Amino acid sequence: MKKHNFSAGPSILSSEVFDKASESILNFDGIDLSILEISHRSKEFVGVMNEARKIALHLLNLDEDEYTSLFLQGGASLQFLMIAYNFLNNKAGYVDTGSWSTKAMKEAKFFGNVIEIASSKEKNFNYIPKHYTISDDMDYAHITTNNTIFGTQFHEIPESPCPLFSDMSSDIFSRKLNFNKFDLIYAGAQKNIGPAGATLVVIKKEILESICRKVPSMLNYQIHFDKDSMFNTPPVFSVYACMLSLKWLEKKGGIDVVESLNRKKSELLYKEIDNDDVFNGFANVDDRSLMNVTFNLYDEKNKDVFDKMLIENNISGLNGHRSVGGYRASIYNAMDISSVEILIDTIRKFKNYI
Ligand SMILES: *Cc1c(COP(=O)(O)O)cnc(C)c1O
Numbered sequence: 001m002k003k004h005n006f007s008a009g010p011s012i013l014s015s016e017v018f019d020k021a022s023e024s025i026l027n028f029d030g031i032d033l034s035i036l037e038i039s040h041r042s043k044e045f046v047g048v049m050n051e052a053r054k055i056a057l058h059l060l061n062l063d064e065d066e067y068t069s070l071f072l073q074g075g076a077s078l079q080f081l082m083i084a085y086n087f088l089n090n091k092a093g094y095v096d097t098g099s100w101s102t103k104a105m106k107e108a109k110f111f112g113n114v115i116e117i118a119s120s121k122e123k124n125f126n127y128i129p130k131h132y133t134i135s136d137d138m139d140y141a142h143i144t145t146n147n148t149i150f151g152t153q154f155h156e157i158p159e160s161p162c163p164l165f166s167d168m169s170s171d172i173f174s175r176k177l178n179f180n181k182f183d184l185i186y187a188g189a190q191k192n193i194g195p196a197g198a199t200l201v202v203i204k205k206e207i208l209e210s211i212c213r214k215v216p217s218m219l220n221y222q223i224h225f226d227k228d229s230m231f232n233t234p235p236v237f238s239v240y241a242c243m244l245s246l247k248w249l250e251k252k253g254g255i256d257v258v259e260s261l262n263r264k265k266s267e268l269l270y271k272e273i274d275n276d277d278v279f280n281g282f283a284n285v286d287d288r289s290l291m292n293v294t295f296n297l298y299d300e301k302n303k304d305v306f307d308k309m310l311i312e313n314n315i316s317g318l319n320g321h322r323s324v325g326g327y328r329a330s331i332y333n334a335m336d337i338s339s340v341e342i343l344i345d346t347i348r349k350f351k352n353y354i
Pocket residue numbers: 009074075076077078100144146147148167168169170188189191
């Protein structure tokens with residue numbers, strides 16, 4: 001029996017995607033070749049790439065004339081430096097909300113001045129800073145909309161007088177936002193899009209004109225755009241599985257439908273964590289993530305009992321990140337509410353037992 005997989009990433013995909021992707025490894029779309037062996041320049045794969053890029057923009061409700069999407073490699077971590085290489089001419093501002101944004105700042109410092117707009121570091125990133133203003137003299141401002149490790153999420157996107165960039169690795173396609181507010185969005189696929197290996201980058205085309213220095217081809221957004229996201233061999237299988245998963249989401253009713261399911265799943269879980277003093281939610285209540293629910297045991301002496309119950313109930317991937325400890329339930333789009341109910345049921349059994 002398949003486990004209930006709460007892993008933070010690489011993470012769960014829908015069973016439809018697994019089925020179709022498995023089929024394609026033996027025979028891709030009935031062409032008697034595997035997806036693993038076809039040319040990325042074949043009309044079949046060019047079709048896959050174009051479709052994946054198109055659906056991504058469509059789901060985000062972004063206009064194809066105004067925005068473009070790319071599937072690149074190197075993970076979100078390469079985007080940390082690539083955005084700065086292309087766009088950090090003088091200074092850029094970052095809201096520091098966790099380990100990933102700290103890493104993004106570290107990489108950007110190779111290219112220019114990095115201003116910390118606000119930070120929640122003094123409380124081990126358990127909240128999202130508010131009440132700050134972003135000045136208009138920066139090349140861009142950068143936020144991390146969902147902090148995968150700490151389980152916090154921006155529920156309001158700050159107003160920015162300069163171009164707004166965002167790492168949305170762990171919450172893209174999970175909720176409706178006005179994506180037009182952003183000039184650049186990036187997300188490693190392996191949290192809420194597809195398998196590891198591809199990174200989605202969504203760019204407002206007009207900012208390509210502000211690439212501020214000579215950038216080598218592989219790291220140059222303009223070149224990837226000019227080459228239709230096929231400057232070199234893309235991660236063919238990963239892009240294919242991303243396409244399947246985006247199509248699955250579209251068929252399900254898109255972001256609106258999945259957002260209400262995500263809200264329901266996270267509300268159920270937070271309610272269970274809050275309803276007595278066995279567990280303690282890590283994140284500030286107002287800033288809680290819909291995607292990564294972080295919680296700790298009040299009394300660590302019961303940890304072994306709970307861990308054993310998780311195994312007995314077929315629950316996998318619930319360990320918290322080492323910088324937070326405790327537990328983290330990642331409940332991305334593809335997770336069915338029934339798995340969340342099983343987790344809640346297990347938590348109840350544990351509470352009754354101790
Ligand atoms: C996982 C994650 C990353 C790192 O992604 P890679 O693709 O492994 O480089 C960056 N930012 C956030 C918010 C993440 O959750």
